[in-house]
Amino acid sequence: MDELSLPRRERERIRQRHDMLAAALALFSEKGYHNVSMQEIAEKAEFAVGTLYKFFRNKEDLYKALISEQADRFHEALMNALSTGEDELAQLRNYVQAKGQVFMDNAACVRLYFAENRGASFNIKAGLDSEIRERCELVLRRLEAVFIHGMNSGLFRRTAEPYHVALALDSLCNAFLFHWLEGRHPYPESPDIILNVFFHGLMD
Template identity: 50%
Template sequence: MMEKKKLSRREMDKLRHRRQMLAAALDLFSLKGYHNVSMHEIAGKAEFAIGTLYKFFKNKEDLYKALIMEKADEYHRALSDVLSKENDTLAVIGDYIAAKAQIFANSVAALRLYFAETRGASFNIKAGLDQDIRKLYDEMVEQLVSTMKRGIDRKVLKEGDPYYMAVALEGLTNSFLFCWLEDPKHHSYEENVQMIKEMFLNGCLAK
């Protein structure tokens, strides 16, 4: 097995600076929307000179795409890890529902941006971003479909179209996430994980 190349001090500093810039952009985009944020604002919030920001990203669109793709990749990778386990189907479904709480638990800004992007609000980004995100999403849904299919084959879930089951679970979890985003004090997603699971299985569990 090849050893991971150790990064130089200069490379580590560049990675840290890039993370700081993306974190500042995430906060601003999630609060104000893509069109209402300037590169100067991002540089100021990240406490870098505007010229330094342009050394990392050629323009605002480039920065936004990097941010969205990084967050989308983290999100779908975490869910893919859960769905790739060959555990009991009901355990995988429960873990999948819970994983969404863990992904967004420490980042309301990421959740706000996720919904803005997926619902098409405020953003109009070119450069093939939609296709890239769609590819990640489709791969994750296919894994969820495979989970449903295994559950049907094992007689754990009732006979039905595994794709529609996957879409139903996605819609249900996202609805609860949206409620949590709108009013986190009264609609905790994490506290409702068991309810979400029961609501889904009430329609899909084999008798």
């Protein structure tokens, strides 16, 4: 809707940029950054190679833009989830569900997302990572805040550092999602299956 108010030329450019990123995402997530050529991306997006370079300084730049935008969407969805819900319990449920939702809706991204957050592409070049990690950290801090709130309000017991609990919940979601990615088992439909692990301790 915002786009409609832009000059036609500008709107066109945004659509083109979007098509390029979409093509790149499909290819990167399928074959990995290093196994995709600019030629390939250009062909899939139905542009000339030169045009790609009008939008992105180089391959790495294109990659960063891609990751960055996807990360934006993810983190925005997660932050929203954490801000929605009557009490902290509801917020956590929303978080778990939102994380599942957004990831499963964008399987292609997830592969890249994990790649970015867990590993190999420390590499591609620094810089990107730190930016993404910062946003991960923000989500984590927000999650921590929910736990702190819950503890302060007496909803949760203070059995461990709130940050640690936040870390635990998030990493558990990731583990489930990762398994889902591999086709091992589905992501739990009810968030409670994941949350139970934390709510009801193993020992009295």
